Amino acid sequence: MPRLVNKVGEGYQFPLGIAYISSSLKKAGFQVTTVNLNHTEENSRDILERLIRQNDIGIVATGGISIQFNSIQEIAKQAKSIDSSIITIIGGGLITAEPKVAMEALEYADYGVIGEGEETICELIYSLEKKQDLSAVDGIIFKSGGALTQTRPRAEIMNLDALPWPDYDGFDLDKYLELPPPDVNNLGEERLAFILGSRSCPYSCTFCFHTIGKKYRKRSMQSISDEIEYLVAKYNVKFLFMADELFGVDNTRVREFCELMRRLNLPWRGSFRVDEIDRDIVEMLKKGKCAIIGLGLESADNRILKSMRKKITIEQIENALKIIYEANIPFSGNFIFGDIEETVETATNTFNWWLAHPEYNINMWMVISYPGSYLYQYACENNLIKDRVDYLKKGCPAVNVSRLNREELNWLIRNILEMPAKKASNVIDTQLIHTDRATNRMTVSGKCAKCGAANIWEGIKPFISVSIPCSKCAQKHNTPTPLPIENSIIHAVEKLLEKHHKIGIWGITFHSTSILGNHAIFSDPDIVLIDNSSYKQMMTINEKPVHDPSVINDKNLTVIVVFYPNSFQQVEAMIHSTYPTVRHIIDVCDLIHAPG
Missing domain, CATH: 3.80.30.20 (tm_1862 like domain)
Structure with missing residues (x-):
């Protein structure tokens, strides 16, 4: 299972797809070794090498969705670096949405599983073991002689009851359940x-x-x-x-x-x-x-x-x-x-x-025009996405498929980012009670904007767009950023700027916009604003433009602070793969307890 968290102890959304694949392989009698990279501090390459050597593994399989491209690519790359003869298989929405594009982007992948994989992967591995004709296996794509071969589509699985339940034990559900919730919805x-x-x-x-x-x-x-x-x-x-x-x-x-x-x-x-x-x-x-x-x-x-x-x-x-x-x-x-x-x-x-x-x-x-969607096809056909492989590698950034011009888009983005902070139901009299150093979660108190009831919200992750409900009337509120948290961030940024002279701020959200627009430190010309969304690159904050990530090379930035806590792992992997000169990639939540 790919690493989806910044640090061990963070919550994440448990991927059921790969757990279904594992249980199907085990039911078919294959010897399967599983690992969930989200539950260990150990370097992922070291883990893979140990498991490969100990278990005489010849195939490494993983998968996920398009925005997890870099994390999935890293697993295949590491497997090949350990033993170039290892067969790598990738599945999930990443492959299914655009099989040929994904396989071209995944240079370390040998085989791709298209669509539901429970039956396909069993047939594929059986055919590999028996050295049978792979063109007879429906629902796969593979590299052969420098070209890609895609077989017939596999019929959808109609009897879902016949499938084994996900391999919960194999991917440490017991450990997963001890984690804080993933902060969705x-x-x-x-x-x-x-x-x-x-x-x-x-x-x-x-x-x-x-x-x-x-x-x-x-x-x-x-x-x-x-x-x-x-x-x-x-x-x-x-x-x-x-x-x-x-x-x-x-x-x-x-x-x-x-x-x-x-x-x-x-x-x-x-x-x-x-x-x-x-x-x-x-x-x-x-x-x-x-x-x-x-x-x-x-x-x-x-x-x-x-x-x-x-x-x-x-x-x-x-x-x-x-x-x-x-x-x-x-x-x-x-x-x-x-x-x-x-x-x-x-x-x-x-x-x-x-x-x-x-x-x-x-x-x-x-x-977002996600691969496989109608909007994505429209964007490609109208040359709004010019390079499909590059688009995938960059994490599927937003592109303008609308009728809005640049000035109108700037107006639209500003409203989306600024209106919630000014007009939505916000917690009254917010007080920070506690922050957990291990998880960077906070406990806050405040009054409901609807009924006035006193609430205490525990285990809240800062800087994410998740509503918190009143315990009495269920009124939704924006997740607050208490003043002590904000002050800690400002102090940490000042120290980073003093030490490194130039830093990049990656991630324009309504949380970051509020902080960036209200503190003089962010007017410093040596702080560079970055986002991979073409929409947000049309904005200015404190009269400063929001840049495309290529500015990292242009300005020789070595320190990046990421304001996307829930997507940090994907952003970090993308920066590492595209901008290797960056030495420090920092989750904004880690600045809450940064040393002074």
Whole structure:
């Protein structure tokens, strides 16, 4: 399992895909050695070399999604450096979205698994062992004689109940459950586990790519129930994240699931469409221990919703949010700007709706053209993405597919970054109680902006766009940046500048924008602002431009402070692979306890 964390002890989203692959290989009788690189301080190359030597390993397999490219590439590179004869196999959305592009970018990969991999990888390894014709194995791509060969697509797995459960033991779920939650979608519960009850989604939104097939399939409720009861009994799981792309497709199924959760007294989170939400459903979810309702919102303009192929309306969004809000159930949902049909008028409509409804505190983002999505194909066909391999290696930065010009995009980005700090529901009378030096998590207190109730929020990760709910009324609030935390960052930056003379700040978010714009130190010409998003490169902060990462070479920067805590591992790997002269890459959270 690739390293997804900056330091051991941080939470992350447990990748179920690779755990399904491992259990399928073991069920087929292959000898499998597993390792989760997120749970050890040891150098990953040293770990791989020891396991390869001790277990006489001839194949190294890993995988993940497109934005994890650099972490996955590093594993394949290390394996080949240990023994050039080792066969490397890569799977997951990274390969499935753009098989030929991914394999060209992954110069150390021998084979790629396209789509669902449980059956494919078993057939591939069997054929490799028996030296059989690989062209007969459906769903793979491989390098042969300097060229790429892609076989026929593999049929989707229809009977999901027949698959073994993920290899939880092999990837240390017991250790994972001891970690703080990964800070996604308001989650604040301990011992949180992910589970899949279905695969794919019956809809085709333009910004989305279904990594495990186009046809929606679901497990039986008995199969899901058995796995959940196993997780509770063996691992003492206390919170369940249903990782289905869309959970609420069938009300009868949702009702059965709610009855199961109520019987187990197990809080959970699932994803729903706004056109499925009514008062009866919400009441059923509340009684059924649903702690967080995930919603796909995306825009408050019906023209954009139609362009995105959402098949919902703003009227349905308003109805769903009102019902959920009145039921005092936390929800997660975002507005994403920059669709193909986005204009100043459509964006203004969404901003105005957002301003009229601060109680919902909806996060706002720019749309990303992820490989495999319709937006990605559109961007490539219109030469907005000029080099697909380079785009993948750079972490899939945002590109402008909208109708907005440079000046209009600058206006749009500023609103997205600055409005939440000024207008959203923010905690009143924030006080920092404690920061954990090992995890850089903080405990803060404050009053709810809606009901005024006193709250204490524990284990909060600074500088990330995650809402924290009121314990009494479930009102969502922005994650605060207490003044002592902010002052620590400023002091640490001053010391870094004094020591190294020039530093780069990578990551323009609403948290970083607030700090960068309010402190004189960031006006220093030797502090360089960086982001790999072409949108954000159109901005100025304190009259300073935001640069493309190539400025690292132009200005010979050796120290970079990264303001993306949840993506630090990916950014760090990208900087290491592209800008080897950088000597110090620092997670902004590590500056909280930096020595004076």
